[in-house]
Amino acid sequence: xxxxxxxxxxxxxxxxxxxxxxxxxxxxxxxxxxxxxxxxxxxxxxxxxxxxxxxxxxxxxxxxxxxxxxxxxxxxxxxxxxxxxxxxxxxxxxxxxxxxxxxxxxxxxxxxxxxxxxxxxxxxxxxxxxxxxxxxxxxxxxxxxxxxxxxxxxxxxxxxxxxxxxxxxxxxxxxxxxxxxxxxxxxxxxxxxxxxxxxxxxxxxxxxxxxxxxxxxxxxxxxxxxxxxxxxxxxxxxxxxxxxxxxxxxxxxxxxxxxxxxxxxxxxxxxxxxxxxxxxxxxxxxxxxxxxxxxxxxxxxxxxxxxxxxxxxxxxxxxxxxxxxxxxxxxxxxxxxxxxxxxxxxxxxxxxxxxxxxxxxxxxxxxxxxxxxxxxxxxxxxxxxxxxxxxxxxxxxxxxxxxxxxxxxxxxxxxxxxxxxxxxxxxxxxxxxxxxxxxxxxxxxxxxxxxxxxxxxxxxxxxxxxxxxxxxxxxxxxxxxxxxxxxxxxxxxxxxxxxxxxxxxxxxxxxxxxxxxxxxxxxxxxxxxxxxxxxxxxxxxxxxxxxxxxxxxxxxxxx
Amino acid sequence: xxxxxxxxxxxxxxxxxxxxxxxxxxxxxxxxxxxxxxxxxxxxxxxxxxxxxxxxxxxxxxxxxxxxxxxxxxxxxxxxxxxxxxxxxxxxxxxxxxxxxxxxxxxxxxxxxxxxxxxxxxxxxxxxxxxxxxxxxxxxxxxxxxxxxxxxxxxxxxxxxxxxxxxxxxxxxxxxxxxxxxxxxxxxxxxxxxxxxxxxxxxxxxxxxxxxxxxxxxxx
Numbered sequence: 001x002x003x004x005x006x007x008x009x010x011x012x013x014x015x016x017x018x019x020x021x022x023x024x025x026x027x028x029x030x031x032x033x034x035x036x037x038x039x040x041x042x043x044x045x046x047x048x049x050x051x052x053x054x055x056x057x058x059x060x061x062x063x064x065x066x067x068x069x070x071x072x073x074x075x076x077x078x079x080x081x082x083x084x085x086x087x088x089x090x091x092x093x094x095x096x097x098x099x100x101x102x103x104x105x106x107x108x109x110x111x112x113x114x115x116x117x118x119x120x121x122x123x124x125x126x127x128x129x130x131x132x133x134x135x136x137x138x139x140x141x142x143x144x145x146x147x148x149x150x151x152x153x154x155x156x157x158x159x160x161x162x163x164x165x166x167x168x169x170x171x172x173x174x175x176x177x178x179x180x181x182x183x184x185x186x187x188x189x190x191x192x193x194x195x196x197x198x199x200x201x202x203x204x205x206x207x208x209x210x211x212x213x214x215x216x217x218x219x220x221x222x223x224x225x226x227x228x229x230x231x232x233x234x235x236x237x238x239x240x241x242x243x244x245x246x247x248x249x250x251x252x253x254x255x256x257x258x259x260x261x262x263x264x265x266x267x268x269x270x271x272x273x274x275x276x277x278x279x280x281x282x283x284x285x286x287x288x289x290x291x292x293x294x295x296x297x298x299x300x301x302x303x304x305x306x307x308x309x310x311x312x313x314x315x316x317x318x319x320x321x322x323x324x325x326x327x328x329x330x331x332x333x334x335x336x337x338x339x340x341x342x343x344x345x346x347x348x349x350x351x352x353x354x355x356x357x358x359x360x361x362x363x364x365x366x367x368x369x370x371x372x373x374x375x376x377x378x379x380x381x382x383x384x385x386x387x388x389x390x391x392x393x394x395x396x397x398x399x400x401x402x403x404x405x406x407x408x409x410x411x412x413x414x415x416x417x418x419x420x421x422x423x424x425x426x427x428x429x430x431x432x433x434x435x436x437x438x439x440x441x442x443x444x445x446x447x448x449x450x451x452x453x454x455x456x457x458x459x460x461x462x463x464x465x466x467x468x469x470x471x472x473x474x475x476x477x478x479x480x481x482x483x484x485x486x487x488x489x490x491x492x493x494x495x496x497x498x499x500x501x502x503x504x505x506x507x508x509x510x511x512x513x514x515x516x517x518x519x520x521x522x523x524x525x526x527x528x529x530x531x532x533x534x535x536x537x538x539x540x541x542x543x544x545x546x547x548x549x550x551x552x553x554x555x556x557x558x559x
Numbered sequence: 560x561x562x563x564x565x566x567x568x569x570x571x572x573x574x575x576x577x578x579x580x581x582x583x584x585x586x587x588x589x590x591x592x593x594x595x596x597x598x599x600x601x602x603x604x605x606x607x608x609x610x611x612x613x614x615x616x617x618x619x620x621x622x623x624x625x626x627x628x629x630x631x632x633x634x635x636x637x638x639x640x641x642x643x644x645x646x647x648x649x650x651x652x653x654x655x656x657x658x659x660x661x662x663x664x665x666x667x668x669x670x671x672x673x674x675x676x677x678x679x680x681x682x683x684x685x686x687x688x689x690x691x692x693x694x695x696x697x698x699x700x701x702x703x704x705x706x707x708x709x710x711x712x713x714x715x716x717x718x719x720x721x722x723x724x725x726x727x728x729x730x731x732x733x734x735x736x737x738x739x740x741x742x743x744x745x746x747x748x749x750x751x752x753x754x755x756x757x758x759x760x761x762x763x764x765x766x767x768x769x770x771x772x773x774x775x776x777x778x779x
Contacts, residue, residue, distance in 0.1 A: 404773050406765055407723045408716040414674030415728050415739065416681050422726070 008040020035059040038067060042074060049078045053207050073210065268327055593649045603645040603661035604637075611668050612641070621673045622664065625680055630656045634664075643668075655683075662687070669737045670730035676739070688745050689737045695756045707731065709755050717761050721751050724768045747771055 011033045018030065042057035052074040059067055089096050305313075332343040333351050363369065380386060411418070510519070593600075607615055615622070619636070626634045626645070633646040643664050647657050659680050666676040666687055679685050692698060698706050710731055711718050718729050725748040727740030736752060738745050751764050 404724075404769060404776060406720045406769060408712075408720040409723075410715065410719050411723050414672070414677065415685075415726070416674065416678035418726050419678055419682050419685075419741075 005040060005044075008036055008043070011036035012040060031064075035067065038071060042071060045074060045078065049074045051077045051203060051207060053211060268323055591649070591651075593647060593651065595654055601647045601657055603657055605643045605645070605661060605664045605668060607636075607641045607643060607668055609641075611670070615643075615667070618667075618673050622667060625677060626660045626663070630660050630680060632656055632660045634660065666739055670732055671728055671737070671739055675728040679739075682741075684741055685739060686742060686745060687737055687739045688749065689735060690749070692734045692736065692756055695753050698756075703734065706756050706758075707734070709758075709761070710736070710752060712761060717755065717764070720761075720765060721748050721768065724772045725751070743775075747775075 014033050015030075015037050018033075023030065036059075039057045039059055042054075046052065046055065054070055054073060057067065057070055062070075332338050332347070335342070413421075515523070615636075623634055626632050631648055631651045633648055635644050635646075636642075637644055645657060645660050645664070651657065663676050663679045666679055667673060669687065669689070671687075679687075692703065692706055696706075709717070712720070718731065721727070722729055725740065725744045727738050727744045727748045729748060729752070730737040730739075738748050738752075740748065747768070751768055754764050754767070755761070
């Protein structure tokens with residue numbers, strides 16, 4: 001052990017004397033020296049680093065990377081602890097005199113003398129510096145060996161520094177809590193829980209986690225990523241674990257209360273009716289401890305309130321508010337049927353009430369509204385698209401009855417003729433008189449016959465005309481040429497009007513426009529004469545008939 | 560004893576066949592109408608109201624000819640007594656001719672046209688029914704006048720409508736109403752006129768008429 005120590009010290013010394021430029025080139029002897037020196041340092045620091053799982057630095061057959069990580073394992077927590085202590089001492093220089101001893105380390109430290117402790121604290125500082133230097137050297141060596149690149153150096157340094165600071169703070173927190181735990185065992189602890197045991201368990205778990213990560217990372221390729229990741233993970237792990245520890249402790253405090261005396265009154269502001277002594281004590285103690293814890297934890301929380309903690313605080317406060325609101329009686333607007341007596345005066349004015357309106361609100365007549373309507377009207381007129389109601393066509397269920405129309409004119413036929421017709425109808429149904437239906441049929445048949453006649457005339461070479469039915473019909477004086485054009489044989493000449501029938505007149509026939517003045521006068525004179533003669537005749541007739549009547553009446557009177 | 564024996568079997572009195580032959584059934588010729596009245600001439604007298612005098616004079620030949628020629632009934636006008644007298648002739652073919660002629664002349668006197676009244680001569684079962692407005696409903700003064708107006712309608716429209724629909728002829732003489740036609744038709748016409756008298760509007764009566772006549776027409 002002494003030999004190795006000496007060898008190690010010798011190696012260390014030799015390393016110090018090396019020229020920095022010679023470190024640039026890979027040198028196996030130099031690396032051997034470096035390894036030996038680091039081993040020596042590791043073992044010398046080992047007594048002071050409780051968390052480190054390694055007893056000695058393993059260098060044979062290990063990469064610089066791996067060696068570095070081993071050293072890191074040891075020094076990281078140690079550095080944070082030391083930094084915290086130093087800061088504490090910086091703040092309170094008095095404490096240096098009254099050095100309080102941390103729990104697990106205390107035993108070993110207490111074994112030594114107070115003076116030795118001070119010496120060692122000095123040594124500590126030296127070694128701290130050395131460690132820092134060594135770490136820096138190592139960092140430089142490793143980077144050059146591995147060709148890590150210039151990017152990562154500064155970042156790594158920064159990350160390491162941050163990690164160290166972060167871990168330092170968390171270590172301080174841990175230590176502070178450990179102290180508290182130790183001090184207030186009687187209040188918080190139970191037969192189920194001991195804070196010290198909890199801390200030990202947590203540390204063990206941490207170390208296992210770190211080792212597992214180291215083993216994994218040893219196989220990875222990129223150096224920077226690993227270191228970054230490691231740094232991040234370290235920080236996160238430590239953060240999480242620290243937070244979990246804190247939370248667990250708080251939860252445990254609460255759980256303790258809940259488990260023992262879970263009462264509504266404890267959680268919610270209200271009546272504190274029943275409470276056992278023990279519960280009171282515990283409550284008081286827990287409150288006290290809680291208060292003290294809070295005070296101290298507040299100090300620490302204020303210093304290191306992570307985002308998660310902040311969120312938790314926010315949520316907690318919200319929850320408290322809500323719980324408070326739930327407990328109180330509801331506002332009148334939340335209650336069911338509220339009459340005027342149950343609510344404050346004119347409170348309805350402040351509240352936005354929601355009514356179900358069954359009636360559509362009346363449309364506001366604006367200019368745009370009317371303009372839109374007028375546009376629509378104009379468009380419709382242009383298109384001619386009026387939504388006229390069209391009668392739905394009824395399906396005819398039965399044939400429409402022949403509606404006998406009532407004739408309100410004096411019948412031209414005599415009664416006898418009517419009965420005669422009726423009788424004939426009864427006897428001989430074929431000679432039935434034309435009903436309205438038949439009239440239409442007749443008309444249609446007549447039209448069709450005429451049409452057929454015409455078509456036949458046009459289409460036949462030897463067309464024989466139908467016999468002309470002599471009836472009293474007006475004969476139109478159609479020129480013979482027109483008749484001949486259609487069909488020469490179609491119409492017989494017998495039906496044509498005789499020339500006398502066409503015109504019955506004597507002498508020269510002149511039109512009104514052709515007459516001379518004298519002739520016009522003559523015509524007018526003739527007309528007047530005729531008229532006069534007719535008038536005389538008429539008057540004579542009248543006179544005669546009157547006379548007859550006059551004659552008749554006296555005859556009657558007599559007879 | 561004999562009777563008992565006789566009771567078992569029918570006793571038939573056999574009259575000694577004296578061969579009394581019954582006289583043959585008399586074969587008479589059908590009676591002439593003249594002879595039916597045991598050879599006496601039958602008369603009918605139809606009085607002429609003053610408002611029908613002139614029309615009778617104008618239309619005399621149209622009345623005279625069918626009666627004398629076809630019905631074989633003697634007709635003459637008694638100016639002094641203002642009556643139309645009808646008399647059977649020995650060669651009158653039918654006993655009912657006289658009555659028909661009398662009805663025909665009577666119808667003319669009531670106010671019907673000759674061409675309408677002639678139907679009585681030609682058809683057997685045409686009757687004339689007369690009733691008064693007051694038989695249906697007691698109306699006085701203006702109501703009566705209005706009822707009469709309702710019956711005739713504007714320009715006689717309503718009356719003609721009923722006539723055409725029911726194949727009757729109607730004469731509205733002040734408060735008297737005469738209907739000429741067959742029995743069923745008279746009934747329909749009478750009902751329509753009664754509705755009108757009682758106050759129904761013409762439209763309603765028309766619709767009723769329409770329904771009835773269509774039904775009647777369908778039957779044949």
